[in-house]
Structures are given as C-alpha cells and as structure tokens.
Amino acid sequence: MSTKGHVDVWRVLLKPDYAAHLTDGQWRELANDPDWREAEVEFPQLMDELYARFGSKVPGYGTGSSGAANPSLAVDELSVLGKGHRHVQGMGVVTGVGKYAVNLTVSDMLYMKTLRSPHPRALVKAIDTSKAEALRGVAMILHRFNLPEEYQDSRLEGGPKPRFLFDEEVTQVGAPVAAVAAESEHIADEAIHLIEVEYEVLPAVTNFLDGIKPGAPKLWDNEYDGTILDISEPLVRGDPDAGMKEAGAVVDAISTRSTEQNAPLELTSGICWWENERLTWYWTARHAHGERDRMARALKLPSSRVRVIQTGYLGGSYGSHRNGDVSEVHAAILAKLTGKPVRATATRSEDFITRTVRAAVHTEGKLGVNREGAFVAATYKLISDTGAGSSNRSPGAWIGLETLYNIPNLRLEGIGVYTNNVRSGSYRCVSHPYATLAQETLVDKAAYAVGMNPLEIRLKNVNEVGHPDTGKPYSNPGIRDCLTQAAERIGWETKWHPAGAKEVRPGVFHGIGMAAHACSHGAGGHPSTGVVIVNPDGTVNVVSGAAEVGGGQRTVMAMIAAETLGIPYEQVGIAPEIDTDYTSDTGVTAGSRQTNSGGWGVYEAALDARRQLLEGAVQKFTADARKDGRTIEVTPEALDIRDGFVFFKDDPETKIPVADAVEAVVPRTPVIGRGAHFHPPTWERLAFAAHAAEVEVDTVTGSVSVLRYVAAHDVGRAMNPLGLEQQIQGGVTMGISAALSEGLVNDKATGLPLTDNILEYKALTIKDAPRNVEAIFVEHAKEYGVFGAHGIGEPPIAVAPPTIANAIYNAIGVWITSLPITRDKILAALEAA
C-alpha cells in the first residue's frame, strides 16, 4: 500500500460538507475497510453510503459555522488579531491586585490538613484519633473508619482501579489516611501528628523497570500481572522487520526521561462551603467545569448543585491544577458535616508527591534508512511509569511517530507500568515529548550514519500529506517552512559541522542541533462554547469559561470578540474568574486548546450577536430613511461593522454607532450572542515545529551553555504575537530545563521522595534560562482553526530536549539520550568514549 496513493484515494472524502460529521473512530473504520479504501465513490452516492453505515448524520449545530466551512478565514483584513496585546490580567498580576485562591478568606473558616502515608504501600489497619480529638480547636477528623455511609462507595474517576475517598490499601507515599479540620492551620497540623495509625507495610514497586521483571510484587488484580497496567495493542504499518532488513543502515538507541513535575509557583489551595444546599468550591482549578462535574459525581449531586470558582489568577499550571484529588472531596464533606467553610492549602511537598507528574519513560527505538537517506522502517517500544493509579496510557505518545515522517514500515509498542510512585498525569505536552526525544535523536543518528546533513534528511523524509493510516489530510501544513526557516535563522548552512569538530576554547566545543516535531495538541475540540453581551452603549462583555493559566487565553478571547464584532478592543471587557454558575464549559485549558475551543465558542457567539446587530441596523437605516421621506432597500449582507460603527459596504460614510443597532434590536436591551462550535473530524490536526540550537559543552566540567535558540512553529495564524512569543519562549525554557536539569528522585529503598521541593528539584531559574529564544511564526492558516490558528501552548517544550541532545552530540561526538543530561552523565559518556 502506497501511503501517497492511499491519501489520494481518500481525498474523495475531504469535501467537508459531507465528511465533516464522521467521528475519528468512523474515519478509522472506513480507512481499514478495503472496499472503502479502494472505492471511487462520488457525491451524492457517498452521502447515502455513509448515512446507511453510520446512521443519522449530525448536522452542524454550531450557531455560526457548521464546521463545513470556516467563515473566519474569509475575513480580508484584521483589525485586532495579529497585533500584540498585553494580557488582560497582566496588570493584576504584576501589581499584586490580582487575587489568588490563597488570598481569599471567609469568616469562621476551618483549616484542613491531611495525614498522609509514609509508606509506598501499606494496609491501614486501625486509626486512633483520641489524642488528636482532645486537642483544643480540632473540629472534626475524617478517615476510613468514620466516613459517612453515603460516601463509602464514592470514588474519584480517572484511575484504572477505583479510588475511594480513603482506601484500605495506601499505594504511594503521601496517600491520604485522615483529614483534620481545625480552627487554625497550626492546630490542624499539630493534630495530624497526634493521630496514631497502625499500618501493615506491604512490598512496593518504586522503580518502574523493576515492575516488569519476573518476581515483581503483585500490586493488584488486573488482566496482566498486577504491576503492568496496560500493554497497548501494537500499531503496525507494513512489515517493519522486513523493512529493517532492506535498510542500508539501521540505528538504535534507548532514550529515557526522569519523572518531571509541573512545579507551578502556586500551590493547590481553596475554600469550600455549603450554601443554599449547594456546594461552593473556590479552588485553584484549571478546569472549573470538569472539577464541578467530578465533584458532583463523587458527592452524588446534580452538577448544577455544585459551583466551582477559579480565581482567574492561577500561578502557573503546565498540566497541574486539574483533576481534584480526594482531598478536595474530604474538604467538601468536612464543610458539610461541620457546617463551616473549610480551607485547605497544600504544602510544596504535598503538591509534588500527591498530584501528578509526567511519567518517567524508557524508549527503545530503531530506525532503518536506505542509502539515499529515505526512512524504510522504524520500531519504538515505550515503557512508562504510570505511578499509583493513573490512567495514562502509552499510545498518546505515538502520534508524532505515526505522522511526522513517511515511514512505510512501522511498529509501535507500549507498556504502562503500575508502581507505587507519584501518579502520572498531564504535564505540558503530556507524552508527546517521549516520541520527539526518541525519534529526533535517532533521525540525527541516522543522518550521521549515512553521511547526510540533519536538515537534509528531515526535508527528504517529512510527511506533508496527512495521516498515512487513516487518510485524514493535514490542512496547509507548515513543517517544511518550520525546518527551512529555523535553519535559515540560525545559519545552519554555515554553522553545522561534523560532530566534535569545533573546539572554540581549550576543552570547550561548539555544537549545533535541530529537531522537528508533530503532535496533536493545539487543535481544540468539544466543548467549545461562549457568550458575548453587546451592551446598550455598544461595548462588549465576553463571558467565557476558558481558564487563564498564564498563556494569555482570556486576552485572545477578548481579541476574537472585538475582531468578529468590529468593535474596538478597548471596549471589550472580560473578567478573570471562571465561575461555573455563570459560564458554560468550554473545556479544560489543556492540550493547547483554548484558542480553538474557547476561541471558537466566542467566535460563534460573536457571529450570533453580529447577525442580530446587522438586522437591527437594517431596521434603523430603513426607519431613518423613511423619516427623511425616502424609501430604501437594505439587507444585512450590504452592511459591515468596523470600529464600532455599522456602515454600508459600498458607502462607508453612511453609518450608525453599534449602540444604535443594539437599540433597534430590542429597545434598551443588550444583544446576547451564544456559541457552541461543532468540530468536524475532517482533518488530521497537528502542531508542527522545528527548533535549532547552538551550544557550548565544556568537556572538563561537563557543563552545557545554550548560546542561541531558534524555535519555528506552524501557528496557523499569530493571533496575539506578544502572547505567542512568550508561550514559545516559556515552553522552550521548560524543555531545556528538562533536558539539562530536572528530575523527581525517590529513595529506591524506601520510595520516599528526595527532591520534593523547588530547591532540590532544580527547575531552571530565571538566572539559568537562556535569554535568547527566538520565536518564528510560520502562518499556514488552517481550515479547522478559528481565523486559521493552531494552538502551540505545549509543543515548544517537547522539541527542546532532542534539539539540545543533538547539539551536544554535534559538539562532543557522544550520544546522551537520558534526561536530564547532567554534567556527570556528560563526563561519564566522554570517559566511556
């Protein structure tokens, strides 16, 4: 099967008006059906066939576009988007006026502290709270032996095995054993030290590679052996083993990454209380609606009886501040039972070990390449540490391996290992960096093996068509431009040299490296909703559930509303908070998705309002003419809105203020627009990037200096160039930090965390971070993107580690693909070489 031919056949399906409404699963089903794959069906027969196969076609209900076309791409000239705007919450952050969850106090609060397991694995046999209860100021202690019956089967979702509010078996250091509510934080803290717990310590797995060895402790009953959580069904394309035999050169490598902690500055914090038989939960929640729904299910309430408010100023996220833990449920129950508000603020250590991390991973990769430098076959096997109870699986990591290059023969395997370590979960770009590190270092290794320039081998193999297995096409992919523009900017042609060939000072070697990237973040998805209110004075309030996590998400919401409505940006207001009682769910701020989720929702809402404004303006122009004794025929299509005025397209001087159009719709009444966008799965929606870096490696000390860093991203459309640049710079900095420095380390004997604090975890500080990350925006507008945009909140972090590893190899001629690439690893590798 020829990939190219495969995609060509499938182009018949691309007409969005009839293919827009298939699900991803339906696409894959069609792609794997030989009859369909070979079919030369034409519209309208195709419609009938699809209809018969999949039942009712869901029409495009989006209030504006159905997804069948993208009206936002039809805008000729942008007024607001494409120009740099400061973050709408920026002044609040830098002046200290903006309040964080920990700043909120309510009267008569109790403070919660949690007694946590000191063992990676143990049974809780008995709890004696008598001494703690005797402490003055202790209001209530909750644990598994006194949990009210109605909550005994309550559980949090999102794990492979049930997570009850208090488990008999604690499965990680830090697992909650009892929760104390007391009149002060100090009393609560004192009380947890007075609680006596009888544990039966059980054998634990704290090194995930030990977990798949024979004889590893059986941690629970599952379909494998109680340690392996999941063996993914391998993805196989062509015949990878035969392909390897055909290849002229085969390179392989093991790449590994340490456990990485998001480590946002703000700690988990919140207050909850019961008001009017509803739970109010004011918390550092990155996805207020998702937390509301999870909390409601845990407490067996309708979601409309839980209210979650996110402060609007979240001190970083990077994947954290999501998926409320059982601690939040404990607080809610304590608040209910005591009748008082309960505040809980985590310690740094608690946030490090009881929330989630990017799993440590071990990847075995092999790449076969022919004499012309074309990739023939590749195999990758990922083994990752899912920690104690995550549902994270491996295949999410595969998308870049499946799509970035044309590889006719491919096998991808994955094993998730259940351990007694910190639970794995989302951290900026989640598992995609695994693939990028493994693949991009192998690509360089292959280039060196066949004597090609790393830029050349990438340009030769890069896939610019679509997903080879499903036939879903890319929309206007910019990967080639990313590669060539990054190379051009850094001066690749003149600066690249053979490995180890450029000693710039005694013992100090110059290196240059690059890496490419494709992953599925940034495309948005369901839900994508929003509301805009055009006030009687013609100004606008945007009501969006898109949480700000520091990336400028809410600034883009305001900009989209202004652009779509033709109302000056300065007249658009948006509040910081997300309150589930007032906003509609537009999904978690994750997956680099808000531009294409909240943004689509606001766009559709603004279109809905705009339509009403134009109809109002028709009435107003008609009435005004009649007052002058004239009769005119006006249609909404003849009108446009810009700078707060509705005008005739063919006579821009004939205009009325937007306020007059608002008045003409319904007197003295704001115009409300609502939006809910339907995302058709027509396209394979990938984020493309290419980075390049120059480094100097000191072979005496092992230290690495990043001299220059260039990051080119296909952003579709640069919505807010200022925020975009900052996002790329921040992501690259975190990627370099992972490449050179970060890692959450446990004591292997006891499983106790050793680096559960900012000092020892060693994220790069502002003094370590490179000052010179240059962002390049490749603007290949996407059919699926609002105004053509593709989000890039996460991808930058994924590309930096292989870029740095490749540059280090170019400098010193030895491969180090085990992150973090610390001085001792460099010195050891040099010594071994």
Add this chain to the structure above:
Amino acid sequence: MSTKGHVDVWRVLLKPDYAAHLTDGQWRELANDPDWREAEVEFPQLMDELYARFGSKVPGYGTGSSGAANPSLAVDELSVLGKGHRHVQGMGVVTGVGKYAVNLTVSDMLYMKTLRSPHPRALVKAIDTSKAEALRGVAMILHRFNLPEEYQDSRLEGGPKPRFLFDEEVTQVGAPVAAVAAESEHIADEAIHLIEVEYEVLPAVTNFLDGIKPGAPKLWDNEYDGTILDISEPLVRGDPDAGMKEAGAVVDAISTRSTEQNAPLELTSGICWWENERLTWYWTARHAHGERDRMARALKLPSSRVRVIQTGYLGGSYGSHRNGDVSEVHAAILAKLTGKPVRATATRSEDFITRTVRAAVHTEGKLGVNREGAFVAATYKLISDTGAGSSNRSPGAWIGLETLYNIPNLRLEGIGVYTNNVRSGSYRCVSHPYATLAQETLVDKAAYAVGMNPLEIRLKNVNEVGHPDTGKPYSNPGIRDCLTQAAERIGWETKWHPAGAKEVRPGVFHGIGMAAHACSHGAGGHPSTGVVIVNPDGTVNVVSGAAEVGGGQRTVMAMIAAETLGIPYEQVGIAPEIDTDYTSDTGVTAGSRQTNSGGWGVYEAALDARRQLLEGAVQKFTADARKDGRTIEVTPEALDIRDGFVFFKDDPETKIPVADAVEAVVPRTPVIGRGAHFHPPTWERLAFAAHAAEVEVDTVTGSVSVLRYVAAHDVGRAMNPLGLEQQIQGGVTMGISAALSEGLVNDKATGLPLTDNILEYKALTIKDAPRNVEAIFVEHAKEYGVFGAHGIGEPPIAVAPPTIANAIYNAIGVWITSLPITRDKILAALEAA
C-alpha cells in the same frame, strides 16, 4: 366622547400582529388624532398606514415569542409553577452562610468616611484639611478644591440640575463636602472631625408647602420660581367643572402623607478597587447593570470597563439600594488615586438622609357622583416634596386616577416642589399610593354621601375595559373578582355597618373598610434578558441578571427555566450574585417587574435551549432507530420534554434522558439558550387589587388594632404561591406601618433630621405587625405576562392606608386622611367632631 365607544373603535388595533410594535407615545398620538380615532380601517390597510406614519415596524426580535403571541399561555399543565417553593437563597439567609457586602473584606483596604453638610443650604467657601491630613493613617482626602481636573465636570444623572461630585452649594443636610480614605474606619471617622469647612449659610426651604408660598427663597434658576421644580401639564378628560355641577353630590378631602423611608435592614456598603485598568465595584446595588452604566459615565469609561457585583443577599430594598450616590464615585476615585481597595459603609443616619425617600405629599381631591352612585367628575391636585435634586415628577401617580373607575370628566394636576429636604425617589410603589389614598378615601366618602355601600359603589363604577384616553385595553382584568372575593372572605355583607355604629367594648369601636387599587407596576419591560445552560448531565444553570431583593425573584427564575425546559426543579441551579461581567442586564428589580422582565428573559432563553434539545433528540431518535435497522420520521413538533426526558407525545414510553439530547446537539458540549424579550405595548398593563380590613379603635387612647386583613390581588398567574403570599403579607404590613406609624420628621427651624434612625422612625416591628394578613390570588392570566403572570411586589403597600383609613372612619365616624394616623390625630379628630 363616550369612553366605551372610544375603546370599541380602538379594538381594531388590538390584533397583536400589527399593533404590537407601537410605542406608548405612538399609541397616544393615534388616540388623540380624530381622523384615526374615528377610522374604520382594516388590516392590511392599517399596516400600511402605520408603516407610513411611524416608519419601519420593528419586528419581534425576541428569540422565542415576538410578543405577537404568548406561547407560555399555551402550556396545558404546569409541573413546577403554581407550586410553592422555598426561596433559593433562603437557607443562606437563615443560616448566616449567605454573605452581605459588609462581610466581604479584601487585603490592604482603606476605609472611606464622608464629611457631610450640617446645613440644609450653604456655600462651601473653603476647606482646611491640614489637621486631618496630619492624622496618622489618613491616606487621602478628596473635596471640591482638589478633585482631579478630569472629574470636575463629572456628574451623576437623575436630577433636575447637575449633580457634580462636590457641589459648591450644598443643598441638604448630609450633602457630601469631603471624603476621607484612611487605614481604619475609626481613623477616617476621626479625620472628618478634623476637617475645617467655611460655610456661607443660605436661606433654605424645609417645608414643601412653604416652598410654593409667595416670598419663598429662590433655590436655583429654573423655568418656575426656583422652588417649584415642575408644574405638570394637567390631564383633562371631558369637562370636569361642568361635571361637578351636574353631580348630585360632591365630596372633597385633603389627604397627606409624611416622608417615608424604605429603611431596609442592610445599610449601603461596598468595596471598590481597580484591577487590570478596570473598576470593580462590589456594592449593595439593586441594579448592578444600571449602577455600572451610571458609574462608567461619571468616570468617563466604557461600561465594559466597570464591573459591579451585587452580593446576592440584599438585606431588603423596597426601592432603596439604587442610583449610587456621589459617595460611590468618591470611593472609586480614591481607590484609583491611592491604588488600594476602598471600603465604605454608611451609617444608619447617612442612609436615612442621604439616599432617597417617598416624598411627602399633599393631595386635594374632589369627586362628583350622581344619585345612582355613578361617578360624574373628579379633580385631583397633587403637591409633593421632591427634596433636593430628585427628578421625581407627579404624573406617575395618576395612573390609578385615570383608569380604576369610569369617570367621564377628570382633571389631574401636579406640582413638584424643590426643597432642601432628603431627595425623593423610589419607595415600594413609588407615587401610586398617593392616588390610591386620595381616591379610595373619597370613594368611601361619596358612598356614605349617597347612602351606598362602599362595595356597591366600587362595583358600579369600576372600569373593566381599558385606558379611556389611549384606548389600550386591559388583558383579562380581575378587579371585579378582587373586590368580590375580598368582600366575601372578610364577610363584608354581614359585617359592614354605618359609621360609628358598633361599640364592641366601652369606648372601643369596630370598623370595617375596603379599598381598591390599579397601578402600572408589575408588567415588566425592557430589558428582559437571560441565559440558560443545559449541562451535559442534563441539569441546568440559570444565568440571570435579575437581582434578588428578598421577594424570591431568583426562585421564580429557576422555576420558569425548569417549567419551560421540562427539567426537574431540583436540577436547576442559580447563583445568588449579580455580576455585570457575567450576566446581561434585565433591568432593575423595581416596578414589581422581575417576573415579567428577568422571567421573560429566562423563558425565552429556555425556549431557545428547548428548541435545540428537541432538534438534538430528533437526531438521537433517528440514529437509534437506524441502528435497529428501522427508518423513522421524527420532527421536533412530535416531541415534548418532561421530568428530564424527551419523549414522543403520542408514545410517552419512547424517551431519552435530556442528557442524550444535549450530547446529540454538539458532543460533550452544553446547550446554551439566550433570550431577549420584546414587550409590545399593546395592552394597558395594570395591577389590580382590593383589600378589606377590620379594626378596633379605642376612642380613649386613640389606638388602632387591626383585627383581620384580607388582600386580593389579580396576579395573573400565581407563579410561586409561597413567595407570592409572603410578598403580599410584607407589602400590607409596610402599608399598615405607613398608615399608622411611620414618618421622617425634620426640625422645621434648622432642617435637621429628628427621626433618622430605626428606633425613632417607628416602622412597625414584628411585634406590632398583624399576624393575619390573608392573601387571595385572583388568577386572570394576562396576554402580556410570562405564563400569564402580573407582578405584585409593590401594590399591596398602596392599598393598606386607605383600607385602614376607611375602616377607622367606619369605626368612629370621623375622617382622618393625613398619614400617619397617630393616636393624637385620632383623639384630636374625635374632639373636633
């Protein structure tokens, strides 16, 4: 001109589809045009004529009904409405969990206190703040000599002459002279005593009847004499002087009311701060959006850069907590200049004398009646104390005089007198109680004069058709039922007796009285907006700007959403707060309007959501059938929603949960409905009521005991019977309080307030209030009302004073129509008689 005939001619205009879109002014213009009044025009000629006359007809843009028909009246069976529900915020109030503005604190606040004029009228010549500024902890003092230039021409709207932030001429006791921001309330308080002000005291008017006497001080330059604010153009119908001559009996009376204070329990309080170059203003505001807009104009900002949050728990309103004073602007400017949050909480005295009151009034009335008891002519002249700077005018009081009875000859005159007293403004039912007191006591006087029973004379004269002057008809008026049902409930037929005829104990006389009422409150109006969100689990959040002031407004919003969507009431959530950044303006909670303003908005929003849900359900049913190999034809019209399920009307067992319909609209996405209702001015929308009371009057002590009280109201539809009953009971209690006890009294010599506190103002306490107010709901569904409802928040207060006055006359045979009817007035009247 025959009133009856007049209305008949105008019935041609009643077809809502072509008359719905005229304004009140246009109606009146047509009514006064003889050609039109006599015309026998028919549709569609009428349409063309209206179109030519008034220009473009505004189509009904309301998202659901255009106002041309009322789909909410087509509902056969109600599930939620009509059943009593506890207030959604009730638990928050009674448990103390609900927070009021004064409960909110933010860190690093300043406290504002205001130096206020001790003179009713004076010029501020100089201000020396040096001693105050030297006080440790004083952050800033603002006054007219240091006000930043940009605010020197800022003014608050709503008065007959400009109200600048600090006036050179202070025009009432309590007018602001300087505002201090300090680190504590005590320091601020101390500082205002250290400010030295040089005043030039000017002659003042503190008795409004003195203001129209020759030689009264000229207070300002206006078109009259500087004291009279306004002489309304008299309303004249027929020939009242000739009518009086024809009448068999003419009765007259002067009725007066004292200045009445709303006196809600909660004092004006709030905090404001600047965040992200926007003003946030957290205040006891009954109309958050209105305050936002006023504040924005005063500060010269777009309204989207001001955010007003109302706490959601307002400790009473009754017309107060509206129209932010200059003090709120002072706080905003102090917050801006100091860069800190500024809190201000009024004292009780400040709220009594610097906010607004129901103006004292003097009404001279005359009623001519023929021998059969038919009203022939009436004249009323109202003189009211507008205080210092209100825009309150008299004609608002006239509607009951114009409409309640058939009176062919009528003259209404009004004079508003500008004084140096507390500004007049809105207080429950505003000026309508003037008319009801004057008219209903005269009606009884006339009945006694011609020897008729007060019930009989009312039933004979009551107007059940429409407005005699504009021809706008009533919709299903229930005034006759109110009269007969109130009379029946109290046992009028057996209990009524000639005046002074029933001594029940020595010196104690039994009396029975009734009064009727018509006024224009309760019909709602623009803006009427709302949003509903149907969550993916099928539960609902209602997003409404309808402020709760204790009347159960938000409970009715939730009920309307549940009823319209067919989703159980328990699954509908609504937050307490009104936040202008998240909600759309649905008007002030005033005019008894929220059921027909916020309620219409929520209804239209729910219809919008319901339409989407039915379309989703069509898709789901179709797809399900197809999966089973069946083909079905479904239309939304074939489906209905009840108890959270969408079902086939002709096969209720075939059903899906609402959650499935939500999912079918757009996957994983809530359904948002938005509503903005257009109110056609087709109808004369009046609140009708009749009350009856039994009293005992002790002729030795002068004390009055209310034995029994019955209040019948045409409510259109009893939406929440529990809340409705409480509204009527509360209103009657306040009305009895005004009748017997309340009055804001000034020292006549100095103008200084004497009763500016709860103790001396003498509102009835719970110990004084009658326990036995029986509410009767007359349910005459209205074409213009959502589900037929007509609001009745205010009317009950208006009917009680004449009911009590009439009962007192019936008891002791002397007329006292000067409120409050205190013991000394009763004893003096008895002595005079």
